Amino acid sequence: MDLKLYGAALSPFVRKTRVFMQEKGIPFEAIHIDPNNPPEDFVKLNPLKRIPVLQHGDRVIADSAVICRYLESLFPETPLYPTDPWDQARCSWYEKFADYELGVTCTFSVFRNRVIMPLIGKPCDEDRVQKALRTSIPPLFAYLDQELTGKNYLLGEQMTIADIALASQLVNLRHGGEMVDASQFPNLAAHTSRMHALPGFAKAIEKESVFVEKVRAKP
Ligand SMILES: N[C@@H](CCC(=O)N[C@@H](CS)C(=O)NCC(=O)O)C(=O)O
Structure with missing residues (x-):
């Protein structure tokens, strides 16, 4: 194909x-x-x-x-979407939550300022980064942490596109020099470790980090 x-x-x-x-x-x-x-x-x-x-x-x-x-x-083999209609709706909700809410905060505020701006020769807006870290991100993480209580994945025991979308935004947070605080958000931190250990994420993180760590602005 x-x-x-x-x-x-x-x-x-x-x-x-x-x-x-x-x-x-x-x-x-x-x-x-x-x-x-x-x-x-x-x-x-x-x-x-x-x-x-x-x-x-x-x-x-x-x-x-x-x-x-x-x-x-x-390619319906190895399904990464639920089949139950209600679970499908929840899966779409979490995927959108990751793509849009974490996209704006973890990626377009923290990662973009600390990594992309230095890369394109522009200054990092550290005030914007701190605002995201202190104000916008904690309630989003608190919600996700609560949703992950007693579960390995957002939908329960099946890994879905929602878990992949979430973990991918958190790779950008990590590239921005930040991580999920396990003492505040233990379920989200455990989910992130589990997802980032998947071969696709682990290889991407290893390869991308070599480059990112050379350009990242110091807080
Ligand atoms: N909702 C889109 C977002 C895609 C997106 O914003 N991509 C960024 C790179 S991370 C981009 O291409 N930005 C260039 C631009 O907006 O001009 C998706 O899920 O694919």
Whole structure:
């Protein structure tokens, strides 16, 4: 099957899609696109010029949630979505929560300022980072920690796309030099350790960290 995934390693949405495909054993070709400087014709693949984009023969589709849902239908083996309608709704809720709420705070505030800004020669806005760490992130983590009480995964015992989406945003938090405080959020910290030990995440963290640690701004 001819599947091409356009993206960059440090994007949480691309990493989420890659880990999803690796967990399901779906072979694909990874094509690098710098989201800060995409090629001119990338707009033909995604009018929003965002990564990830999946190309499947002459079909092209963007957005990690949309791509993963499509791939789940194409490759139903090793399911990463629940079958019960209510569980499906909860799974979508957690996935959106990770992509949007943690995306804005952990990735676009902490990671972007501490890693991407120095990389593109701009100053890190440490006030924005501290505001996210002290004000925006704790209630989000408190909610997730409570939801994970007595469970290995957000939906219970089955790992789903929601767990992958959450863990991927927390890789970016880690690249930003921060981690989930296990004394405050023990269930979320345990979930993060479990997810980051999966081969797809472990390899990505190892490879990406070598680069990230050279550029990260000091708090
Ligand atoms: N909801 C989208 C978010 C994708 C996204 O924001 N990607 C970022 C990279 S992390 C991007 O391409 N940014 C470039 C831009 O917005 O111009 C998804 O899940 O795929």
